[in-house]
Amino acid sequence: MSTPYDLTANKPAPSNLAYVPFVSVDNMMRIIAEKGVETIIEGIAGYIEADFKRWDEFDKKPRIPAHAPEGVIELMPTSDGKTFGFKYVNGHPGNTRSGRQTVTGFGVLADLVNGYPVLFTEMTILTALRTAATSALVARYLAPKNARTMAIIGNGAQSDFQCLGFKQLVGITDIRAYDIDAAASQRLKRNLAGSGLNVTVCSSPEEAIEGADIVTTVTADKKSATILTDNMIGSGVHINAVGGDCPGKTELHKDILLRSDIFVELPEQTRIEGEIQQLAPDHKVTELWQVMRGEVPGRTSESQITLFDSVGFAIEDFAALCYLREILKTTAHFEKLDLLADPDDPRDLYGMVLRATVGQTNAA
Amino acid sequence: MSTPYDLTANKPAPSNLAYVPFVSVDNMMRIIAEKGVETIIEGIAGYIEADFKRWDEFDKKPRIPAHAPEGVIELMPTSDGKTFGFKYVNGHPGNTRSGRQTVTGFGVLADLVNGYPVLFTEMTILTALRTAATSALVARYLAPKNARTMAIIGNGAQSDFQCLGFKQLVGITDIRAYDIDAAASQRLKRNLAGSGLNVTVCSSPEEAIEGADIVTTVTADKKSATILTDNMIGSGVHINAVGGDCPGKTELHKDILLRSDIFVELPEQTRIEGEIQQLAPDHKVTELWQVMRGEVPGRTSESQITLFDSVGFAIEDFAALCYLREILKTTAHFEKLDLLADPDDPRDLYGMVLRATVGQTNAA
Structure with missing residues (x-):
C-alpha cells in the first residue's frame, strides 16, 4: 500500500513538484466504497455550507460556455483568493444514444499563491454527489x-x-x-x-x-x-x-x-x-x-x-473539490500524475528535454 | 509496445469511452526525442498558420484570469464549433525561488459534438514549443x-x-x-x-x-x-x-x-x-x-x-493541441486516463458505484 501524498506539506521534495494527485473514476468509486456515499454527501454539504457562509470571499464568475447544436461544454471557475478551482462539464442530451453520459466532467483545484494544481479529478460522480449535497443541505433550511x-x-x-x-x-x-x-x-x-x-x-x-x-x-x-x-x-x-x-x-x-x-x-x-x-x-x-x-x-x-x-454553481464544485482534497489525506485511492515539468533548474526547461532525448538516443 | 489509441474512430468500443489519452511530461519528452524538436515546432507552426487563415471560424474569448498578489492563473478557451480546447496556465514570477516554474500549464482538447475530452496533456513544454512556433512562423512573413x-x-x-x-x-x-x-x-x-x-x-x-x-x-x-x-x-x-x-x-x-x-x-x-x-x-x-x-x-x-x-493567444494553444492529437496516432508515448465515468447504462451512474462498492466489500 502506498503512502498518501501529503498535500499539506509546505515544501515537498523537489521531485514531488512534478506530480498532481489524480482521482480516476475507479478510485472515486473506491473512495466511496471506503467512506460510504452518505458520509461523503454529508461531508461535501458541510463544505458547501461553510463556503456559502463566506460568499463574499469568492470570485463569482459566470460560466464560460462553448456551444454546438448537440450541446454545450462549460468551464466553471471560481476562487477565494487563496485557492482556485474549476470544473469542466458538458451537457449533451443526445449522448445516451451513443452510450455516453449526458453530463460528464472533471475538476481541478490549484494553489493560487504559486499557480500549481493540487488536485485533478473525475467529476461526473463528484458532481452527482455535490448536487445531491446542495439539494439536501438547502432542504434542511x-x-x-x-x-x-x-x-x-x-x-x-x-x-x-x-x-x-x-x-x-x-x-x-x-x-x-x-x-x-x-x-x-x-x-x-x-x-x-x-x-x-x-x-x-x-x-x-x-x-x-x-x-x-x-x-x-x-x-x-x-x-x-x-x-x-x-x-x-x-x-x-x-x-x-x-x-x-x-x-x-x-x-x-x-x-x-x-x-x-x-x-x-x-x-x-x-x-x-x-x-x-x-x-x-x-x-x-x-x-x-x-x-x-x-x-x-x-x-x-x-x-x-x-x-x-x-x-x-461553481462554489459548490469548489467545495466538493476541497472536501476531496481533504479526504485524500486519509486514503490511498489516488494516483500521482506527472503533469508539471520540473527541471532541476527552472530556467532550463529545454535542458531537461535534451537530457531525456539524449538518454533515449543512447538507449535506442 | 502498446497499440496507439485510434483517436479517429467514430465508434470506439464502449470501454474506451472512459479513457482520455494523456501526455505526461515524461511522455512529452519521449515524443520530442522520437520526432525531433524542430520537426515538432514546424508541425505546430503549420497548424497555427492553418488556424490563423480560418480566423473567423473561432470563438475568440478573452482569457479568464484569477489573480493573487503572487501571480495569476488563467483559463484560455477557444472553439471552432467542432472542437473545443483550453489551456490552464499560471504566471508566478517568484516561483523560481521555491524551485517551481514561473509558467506551467496543461491543456485539454474535446469533441464539441459529444462534449467528451479527447486529449489531456502537460502544456509547460508544449507552450514553449507553440510560442517558438508562432514567433518563427510570424518571422517568415x-x-x-x-x-x-x-x-x-x-x-x-x-x-x-x-x-x-x-x-x-x-x-x-x-x-x-x-x-x-x-x-x-x-x-x-x-x-x-x-x-x-x-x-x-x-x-x-x-x-x-x-x-x-x-x-x-x-x-x-x-x-x-x-x-x-x-x-x-x-x-x-x-x-x-x-x-x-x-x-x-x-x-x-x-x-x-x-x-x-x-x-x-x-x-x-x-x-x-x-x-x-x-x-x-x-x-x-x-x-x-x-x-x-x-x-x-x-x-x-x-x-x-x-x-x-x-x-x-488561445488559438495557438488550440493548434498545438490539435497537432499533438494528430501525432499521437504515430506514437505509443501516451497513457489512457480513466477520467470519464462510463456505466453500462448511462442512466445508472449510482449502479456502477454500487457494484464497485459491493465488489470491494466482498473482497475485504
Whole structure:
C-alpha cells in the first residue's frame, strides 16, 4: 500500500513538484466504497455550507460556455483568493444514444499563491454527489419540519444520489418514484434496496407526489417541459427543482413559481438557466447564502411552498473539490500524475528535454 | 509496445469511452526525442498558420484570469464549433525561488459534438514549443529576406525553443545571446551545442544586437523594463517581442514602438497585455491572420522595422493541441486516463458505484 501524498506539506521534495494527485473514476468509486456515499454527501454539504457562509470571499464568475447544436461544454471557475478551482462539464442530451453520459466532467483545484494544481479529478460522480449535497443541505433550511416522504420525478443518473442525500441530511425515509420510463424507477428501487429507504414506484407524477413533503424534479430532456402543474402542488411542500438548469430547459409550470417562495444560488445565473427564466427579470428571489448566514429567513410557515431553483454553481464544485482534497489525506485511492515539468533548474526547461532525448538516443 | 489509441474512430468500443489519452511530461519528452524538436515546432507552426487563415471560424474569448498578489492563473478557451480546447496556465514570477516554474500549464482538447475530452496533456513544454512556433512562423512573413543572425535577449526557459524554431522555419544560423545572468547565456550555448546553431555569448544587449537581422526579447521580470532603447534598433530589423505579455510587463522603449510597424495576434488582447499597452488605444496595428491570408502585406520594404508584439493567444494553444492529437496516432508515448465515468447504462451512474462498492466489500 502506498503512502498518501501529503498535500499539506509546505515544501515537498523537489521531485514531488512534478506530480498532481489524480482521482480516476475507479478510485472515486473506491473512495466511496471506503467512506460510504452518505458520509461523503454529508461531508461535501458541510463544505458547501461553510463556503456559502463566506460568499463574499469568492470570485463569482459566470460560466464560460462553448456551444454546438448537440450541446454545450462549460468551464466553471471560481476562487477565494487563496485557492482556485474549476470544473469542466458538458451537457449533451443526445449522448445516451451513443452510450455516453449526458453530463460528464472533471475538476481541478490549484494553489493560487504559486499557480500549481493540487488536485485533478473525475467529476461526473463528484458532481452527482455535490448536487445531491446542495439539494439536501438547502432542504434542511426550507423543507417542512419532520419531512419523511419525498417524491422524485425523473429517475435517471442523479436520482439515487438525491435520495441518499435527503436520507442522510433531512431524514427522509420514504421515496415515491416516477419516470416516464418505468424501468428507470425499477432501477432506482433496486439500487436503493439496501439503503434503508422505502421506495414506492408510481405510475404517474400525481401518484408520486401524494403525501410527499418534498418534491424533487430531476428530469433530463433539454426542453421546456411541465413535469408539475399548479393543481398538483399543495400547501407546505418544498420543491427541489434540479432538472431545469439551462436556457430553454424548465420543468415546472409558471403558476407554481408564482405561488412559491423561490430560493436560488446566484440570481444572475438562475434567471438565465433556472425555472425562473419563465418569470419577470425582477421577480423576487432569496439568495441561499443569506439564509445560511441567518440574515434572511428560510421557511416561515407550515403552509408556505418553498422552491429551490437549483442550477448548480461553481462554489459548490469548489467545495466538493476541497472536501476531496481533504479526504485524500486519509486514503490511498489516488494516483500521482506527472503533469508539471520540473527541471532541476527552472530556467532550463529545454535542458531537461535534451537530457531525456539524449538518454533515449543512447538507449535506442 | 502498446497499440496507439485510434483517436479517429467514430465508434470506439464502449470501454474506451472512459479513457482520455494523456501526455505526461515524461511522455512529452519521449515524443520530442522520437520526432525531433524542430520537426515538432514546424508541425505546430503549420497548424497555427492553418488556424490563423480560418480566423473567423473561432470563438475568440478573452482569457479568464484569477489573480493573487503572487501571480495569476488563467483559463484560455477557444472553439471552432467542432472542437473545443483550453489551456490552464499560471504566471508566478517568484516561483523560481521555491524551485517551481514561473509558467506551467496543461491543456485539454474535446469533441464539441459529444462534449467528451479527447486529449489531456502537460502544456509547460508544449507552450514553449507553440510560442517558438508562432514567433518563427510570424518571422517568415515579417523578417528581412535571408535573415541569418538573431539576437536573443533573455536566455531563460523559452529561449532555446525560440532559437530552434527560428533555425528550422526562418533559416537562422547565428545566435547572439545576452542575459543579465551570464550563466543563463552559457546554459543556452551549451544546450544548443549540437543543434547546428552558432551561439555567441554577449556581454551587453548592444553587443548582442550587433549585425542581427532579428531581435528576440524574451525576459521574465514582471515589470516594465526597457530591454531595448530606441537608438539600439537600426532600420530593416524584425523585432520578436515575446516577454512583454501582461499588464505592467513590457520590454521595449516606447520610441521603438513608434518607429515600428506593429503586428499582433488579437488587438483587443494585445492592447492590454502587450508592448502596445504603452501606446494610445487606437494606435494602428496589423492583425497577423490578415497577413497570413494575404489580405494585407507583411514586410513591404528593406528599411522597415517590423515588430511582432507577441502575447500568446488561445488559438495557438488550440493548434498545438490539435497537432499533438494528430501525432499521437504515430506514437505509443501516451497513457489512457480513466477520467470519464462510463456505466453500462448511462442512466445508472449510482449502479456502477454500487457494484464497485459491493465488489470491494466482498473482497475485504
